[in-house]
Amino acid sequence: AVDRHILWDSLGMDLETHDQLCAVLPQAFGDVFLSQENRPEGMAFWDMVVADVHGIRPQELVDEQAKGRKVFGTFCTYVPDEVVIAGDGIVTGLCGGSQFWVPEGEKYLPADMCPLIKASLGARLGRTCPFFRIVDQIVGETTCDGKKKMYEIMAEDVPMYIMNLPHMKRPQDIAAFADEIALFKANVEEVTGNEITAEKLAESIKIINERRKALARVFETRKNKDVIPISGTDALLMMQIAFFDDPVRCAQMANNLAAELEQRLVDGVSVFPKGTKRILLTGTPLAIPNWKLHHIIETAGAAIVCEENCTGTKFFTNLVDESQTTLEGMYQALAERYMKINCACFTPNKARIDEVLQLVKDYNVDGVINTNLKFCTTFKTEAPALEKVLEEAGIPVLDIETDYTDNDAGQLRTRVEAFVEML
Numbered sequence: 098a099v100d101r102h103i104l105w106d107s108l109g110m111d112l113e114t115h116d117q118l119c120a121v122l123p124q125a126f127g128d129v130f131l132s133q134e135n136r137p138e139g140m141a142f143w144d145m146v147v148a149d150v151h152g153i154r155p156q157e158l159v160d161e162q163a164k165g166r167k168v169f170g171t172f173c174t175y176v177p178d179e180v181v182i183a184g185d186g187i188v189t190g191l192c193g194g195s196q197f198w199v200p201e202g203e204k205y206l207p208a209d210m211c212p213l214i215k216a217s218l219g220a221r222l223g224r225t226c227p228f229f230r231i232v233d234q235i236v237g238e239t240t241c242d243g244k245k246k247m248y249e250i251m252a253e254d255v256p257m258y259i260m261n262l263p264h265m266k267r268p269q270d271i272a273a274f275a276d277e278i279a280l281f282k283a284n285v286e287e288v289t290g291n292e293i294t295a296e297k298l299a300e301s302i303k304i305i306n307e308r309r310k311a312l313a314r315v316f317e318t319r320k321n322k323d324v325i326p327i328s329g330t331d332a333l334l335m336m337q338i339a340f341f342d343d344p345v346r347c348a349q350m351a352n353n354l355a356a357e358l359e360q361r362l363v364d365g366v367s368v369f370p371k372g373t374k375r376i377l378l379t380g381t382p383l384a385i386p387n388w389k390l391h392h393i394i395e396t397a398g399a400a401i402v403c404e405e406n407c408t409g410t411k412f413f414t415n416l417v418d419e420s421q422t423t424l425e426g427m428y429q430a431l432a433e434r435y436m437k438i439n440c441a442c443f444t445p446n447k448a449r450i451d452e453v454l455q456l457v458k459d460y461n462v463d464g465v466i467n468t469n470l471k472f473c474t475t476f477k478t479e480a481p482a483l484e485k486v487l488e489e490a491g492i493p494v495l496d497i498e499t500d501y502t503d504n505d506a507g508q509l510r511t512r513v514e515a516f517v518e519m520l
């Protein structure tokens with residue numbers, strides 16, 4: 098393996114603390130991923146990326162910056178990658194998914210705040226994540242209150258641009274978001290120094306649509322009710338890295354994997370024994386390296402066949418209309434696609450419940466696990482309504498609230514095992 102210390106040092110990272118993270122990650126990855134049997138060969142790409150997760154892609158980003166390109170960091174699936182790509186910028190996701198960063202975040206934020214927010218701020222201010230050091234600008238958004246307030250603190254340390262996301266989905270809200278996308282285009286032009294023409298935006302809309310189609314193609318194979326060609330744990334890793342990778346390469350790798358999985362369906366190659374109960378996981382996102390629930394569920398005798406969250410279907414469902422030829426038409430087309438994401442920060446958000454019900458059918462699901470990151474009040478508040486509808490439809494639901502620590506792992510395992518047992 099390449100020694101990345103020179104890179105990390107050049108990024109002004111806290112090497113000593115960061116080494117502690119590097120010391121535990123390979124073990125965690127080995128326990129969760131390499132212990133699985135009969136994994137698709139296509140996963141080798143993601144294994145390679147994650148084995149050097151703070152080296153291989155960060156080095157690429159630094160090399161691109163040396164050529165004059167700019168890197169934009171984001172925290173939310175509502176921020177349109179297309180605009181950044183159209184300005185020849187690079188997008189990288191930033192959401193923190195490890196307890197490692199939480200204590201640093203708690204120095205600046207209330208302890209009773211969602212761990213994703215605390216970990217994200219901790220990773221930046223603790224100087225223990227290369228992606229947070231590399232970004233030329235961070236793009237926040239007005240989703241939940243916790244993120245909004247965290248961005249104010251982060252803005253003292255790094256250039257920050259905030260997109261105003263409406264919280265309702267009336268036509269005037271979609272039009273307002275289209276205006277917001279136009280403003281973001283001007284910001285990207287300013288940061289990159291590149292003009293965004295209608296041709297460039299049209300091209301980047303196609304690029305991101307291709308990524309959506311490729312990821313959806315992998316998910317499509319998970320609908321088969323007899324053969325489960327890939328574990329949920331592996332599918333999650335592909336999704337998590339999609340936030341960091343070059344979109345063209347991401348689509349290519351996902352298409353390669355999908356082709357292999359489609360062949361597995363033909364050959365009857367399943368990674369779980371026949372009759373394994375099929376779970377749909379819904380709720381808050383699972384930022385890398387948050388593999389906790391997937392690992393527990395899939396070693397408790399069940400298989401996750403779909404994730405209805407931002408590190409799952411929300412990331413790729415619905416394409417942007419490619420028939421627009423003017424910038425204004427494209428802003429509206431982008432706004433219409435992005436505003437179809439059903440995040441709990443919207444009111445009302447009944448469409449999410451309808452979507453979960455539809456996915457339960459499409460993926461031949463036996464039970465739903467609704468997971469909530471501790472202190473995420475919007476998703477938590479939606480849980481009873483979601484569970485009521487599922488129960489009325491005869492779908493068993495397990496409600497789980499957890500954080501990034503391992504303190505509750507034993508208790509969660511007992512509850513998941515009992516749930517799977519009764520399916």
Ligand code: BJ8
Pocket residue numbers: 172173174175211212213214240241242243244381382407438440441442470472473474475476
């Ligand atoms: S579109 S889910 S990525 S906002 S878990 S930080 S909501 S307190 S992450 Fe999200 Fe965009 Fe919505 Fe998706 Fe706040 Fe909740 Fe934490 Fe969350």
